[in-house]
Amino acid sequence: MTRPIADEDEEKPLDPAAEKVRRKLIRFMVVNLGLLFLALMVVIGALVYKARNAPVVGSVPAGDVQVPTLSGDIVLPVGAKVVSQALSGNRLSIDAELADGSRSIFIYDIAERRMIGQFAIRSK
Secondary structure (H helix, E strand, O other), rough: OOOHHHHOOOOOOOHHHHHHHHHHHHHHHHHHHHHHHHHHHHHHHHHHHHHOOOOOOOOHHHHHOOOOOOOOOOOOOOOEEEEEEEEOOOEEEEEOOOOOEEEEEEEEOOOOOOOEEEEEEOOO
């Protein structure tokens, strides 16, 4: 195998028209990359600004919180004893032992102030 001649290794200069197109492409690329970098910096700046000025969730002064006081009666059968209760949103679940020794779960809607369900607990 023969080594290529050194003259062939060197790049030959482009003709003037091709050189002009190459320079335009390089200038176009530099301008677009500059604009992309500027847009990225604006987005990062906006995120930092929002993060610094965002209110902390749950940090309301104690004097500004007004919680409405709810009152009412929940009627259970005579002789029922409340074993446990659980609250989920506006629903209250009451596990009660009835007078005859059986157990039931009563579901109460606090917003509507009414009993919406009763489930008897039975074993097979």
